Amino acid sequence: MPPTLSAAEVSRIAVLAKVHIEPADIDRTRADLAAVLGYMEILRTLPPSPPEGTAGATGPETPTRHRLADDTPGIMLPVEALIAMAPASSGRCVRIPKVLGEGS
């Protein structure tokens, strides 16, 4: 666990996270992230043990049966209500801008 990060590493993380950091802000972001990651060094002192999953957050002592709902149609939003909410529409369809080349 590196307690410090380089500017290049911060830029790489930003690319992975799909956000942009202004060059002038990189040092501050690096310091903030490094401070938090440095604090996380405390986890090095944990005794070795296998990790556990995140499902069933209350643990095995409470046997809650988690399952997905039946795949059946439920109450649907009426088309008219949906159209009324939409920023733009065309007949009974919601009109959305092109991802590239219009309204972008």
Added chain:
Amino acid sequence: MTEPSSTDLLRVPWPHGPRSVTTGPVLETRSRVRSGVTTAVDVTREALDRVRTVNPTLNALTQVFDDAALRHAALVDDAIARGQGDSLPLAGVPIAIKDNICLGPDLNSDLGSVLGSGRTPGYGGFTTCASRMLEHYRSPYTATAAQRLIDAGAIIIGKANMDEFGMGSSTERSIHGPTRNPHDRARVAGGSSGGSAAAVASGMVATALGSDTGGSIRQPASFCGCVGLKPTYGKVSRHGLVAYASSLDQIGPLTCTVGDAAAVLDVISGHDPLDATSDNALREHASDGLAAPIADVVLGVPRQIVETAQGTAAGDVLAQAIEHFRSRGVTVIEVDFPGIDFGIAAYYIIATAEASSNLARFDGVRYGRRHPLAAGEGLDALYVKSRTAGFGEEVRKRIMLGTHVLSSGYYDAYYATALRARAVIRADYATAFERGCHAVLMPTTPGTAFRLGEKTEDALTMYLEDVYTVGVNLAGLPAVSIPFEPRPGSLPMGIQLVGRPFGEASLLRITSV
């Protein structure tokens, strides 16, 4: 208009002692409306008047539903006139909903048939999560918890301010501006459910829904002198709650009293097929037997907290709480919590990792505001520009942190290790309960409400505000914060009781000892 004084901002003068009594504005309003002493419409008008007087100073509510609230209240009064009051356990109770909980549009033109129809009486509005990203987002559906409140006759007065996407401990990181503490407007209300806490403490509403991922109900409740209940993970449906960290998030009530919290919990809890992690077992209602005597109560106090909090406000309030419970015949023992030192680190790894995944959908295409592009720019630029402009600095920082701890080469060192720490923390609580503890007692916060701007420049200092609350979320347990006064004349501060899984009824009963 003259600004209200500090005394005018509070519904109940402070100090008021531990608020572990069974009656409060929720139960009182329900009783008065059902019995015809007053009407839901009159109660709603009073609440809206209070909002107009107080909210400009506190900025607790970011949207107010004047017309819809009065329409809904009229429906409640009609139902009571038809003899259906018994089916409305929150008849006429004014409530606020945190702005990360979805309210859908009016789907029914015949408002007279709304109650019990599973539809909303025209609340709608925006679900902004206090973010530029969702500034104009209208949800097409209503969260299960909110729908259950509507069906129970609660009147939604407005949406409550919060830290953006729930990422903060002060409600300063909101596009709507900061919420101020009703006890001292120069101080924060806590967060991320700070708007909910301030709205309850100032009497704008009788209760409010918040969400708690690492303490976001209990910490603002502590700062504002409210009761804040974080239910067991799975107790309340998360359907319609905008996800921050899905294995930690839970909706819960903020109220003036424990009895009110139980009444609201009973309405919003229960199985929901729309949430796969929703508990589907039959459980005791929290309100049942709340005032009944309880004998031979044993509370555990983590030894590590007793040692480290000594001489601090947290230590003072803990000592006061121990004395309070012992004077009422409760046995208080020290228990060992070796995992407590790992809580913040594990939480900020797991929460940010889950957030980096959950918030990936906000890219300007699937969700969120789309940023304009220059000629020749492509899809990657669209994503990056939309996310950079839409998210605030703290949210971007947490997404980056979560991205880093999940990235190749770091996963085992951070994320897998944090999951191990989570198991240790859960084992600490399990051991305390196996030793016979009915609940674990600890402070809710390290201190009282801090000043606006005091901690915004140092992320780690702000994160450490959650030191006593995050373990509960990592273990998935229920916890309630009730107000104490750490020193004579001081601001309020909460003491926290942590219960066994799905043991809300017992937990709330213990507070009434």
